[in-house]
Amino acid sequence: MxxxxxxxxxxxxxxxxxxxxxxxxxxxxxxxxxxxxxxxxxxxxxxxxxxxxxxxxxxxxxxxxxxxxxxxxxxxxxxxxxxxxxxxxxxxxxxxAFVVRIQRKWRLVAVSVVVLVAALAAAYQWVLPFAAEKLAYQLPAKALTLISQQAMANLDGKFIEPSALPADRQQQLRDRFSRVAFPPGAFVVTTIQFRTSKFAGANAFALPDGTIVFFDKLVDLADTDDELIAVFAHEAGHAAYRHGVRQMIQSSLVGLVLAAYIGDVSTLAGALSGWLLEANYSRNFEREADRFAAAVLKQNNLSPALLGAFLMKLEQDHRRKNRASGSKNLFDYLSSHPPTEERARAMESLAR
Structure with a gap:
């Protein structure tokens, strides 16, 4: 110079x-x-x-x-x-250039920052969920199966173990779930698995391919199989609406698009395996799955109030165990869900 x-x-x-x-x-x-x-x-x-x-x-x-x-x-x-x-x-x-001119005017810079923040907020609130939903339904069934299988492979032997429930009890529940009728246009292909875990309490989660995993403690907590059907219907709702995949896309849209483009879903499966145990769906997804469960329960001449009542039982059980241990269970089934009383009231209203 x-x-x-x-x-x-x-x-x-x-x-x-x-x-x-x-x-x-x-x-x-x-x-x-x-x-x-x-x-x-x-x-x-x-x-x-x-x-x-x-x-x-x-x-x-x-x-x-x-x-x-x-x-x-x-x-x-x-x-x-x-x-x-x-x-x-x-x-x-x-x-x-226009950008150079506005850089010299702090008011325009401030307005630009506000507009940018507003645009990003709008994209996160509306555009990203919309794009995630569209992309989720574009994934072929084979991709969902591969993601689910790899996720379970990452969990088995590390965070979850084979179920201690008797084989005949497991088969009894599978048979009962297979007889559940879905409302017209809402059929879901499901596979039922059972596991136990020292990390997770009474819990259940749905994989993208329709596999629903019940933990032994959740089965033991239920007084009737109808309560388990209510949980099954809720998790089937997550599978039907592809909530798991949509949530992952919303959390990491670019990574998912690249993985889908190059055909490498192993990274997604690794992320899914840790995320599944927490069942960290958005509250909107949980409410959508609750409404799906209510429709399924009505289709089978069961009251949607069953789900609300069992959720309250779950919450009481978790609170009692948390007080006894002095800590919160890392994989609490209700930790990221909407308030249980709110959900129970919603189920009561849908039962009328």
Whole structure:
């Protein structure tokens, strides 16, 4: 960088001095750059060139750094950013980019920041969920199966263990669940598995392919199989609406799109395996699954109030165990759900 003393006559004359590079070598030539009749003339020791000003590319200003004039033949000229250079550009009819102009006005910058934040908030609130839903339903069944299988492989032997329920009890429940009738247009293909875990209490979760996993403690807590049907119907709702996949997309849209594009779903399965145990659905998803469960229960001549009552029982059981242990279960089935009393009241109203 170099300094140039500029007189008022230079400013008015539309000329500046700078360092010229011919695009062939790195040698700098001290030149004078002037404007006349729409032409930009570069003159100096052994340098005498002329270009139409309209064909010159001008670099953006950057905190007082030299500006660069790029000429059509690949040569360039580095000029100090000064009042003389601004007058030079103005005489040639150059207008700085819109972004450059607003950067110089703090009010416009502040407004731009507010607009950007509002746009991002709107995208997160409405655009992202909409896009996630559309993408989730584009995933083929094979992809959902692969994600689910890999997720279970990551969980088995680390966080969950084979069920201790007798084999005949497991089969009895599978048979009972298989007889559950779904409302017209809401059929879901499900597979039932049972597991136990020292990390999780009374819990259940649905995998993207329709696999529903019941933990032994949840089965033991139920007084009747109808209560388990209520939980089954709720988890089937998550599978039917692809809540698991949609939530993952909303959490990491770019990663999912890339994985779907290149066909590598192993990373998604790894993320899903840790996330499933927490059942960390949005409250809207939980309410949607509750409404689905209510419809299923009515279809089978059962009251939606069954789900609300069992949720209250779950909450009481978790509170009792948390008080006894002095800590909160990391994988509490109700930890991320809407308030249980609110859900129970909603089920009561749907039962009427």
């Amino acid at each position: 170099f300094l140039t003393l500029t007189s008022r006559s230079d400013i008015c004359a539309g000329k500046v001095t700078g360092s010229f590079y011919d695009g062939v070598s790195s040698r700098a030539h001290q030149v004078t750059v002037s404007l006349k009749g729409g032409k930009c003339a570069i003159t100096g020791n052994s340098i005498n060139r002329s270009f139409p000003f309209s064909g010159i590319v001008v670099s953006e200003p950057l905190n007082g750094a030299p500006r660069l004039l790029r000429f059509p033949d690949g040569s360039s000229c580095e000029v100090p950013d000064s009042p003389a250079f601004s007058a030079f550009l103005a005489q040639g009819g150059h207008r700085e």
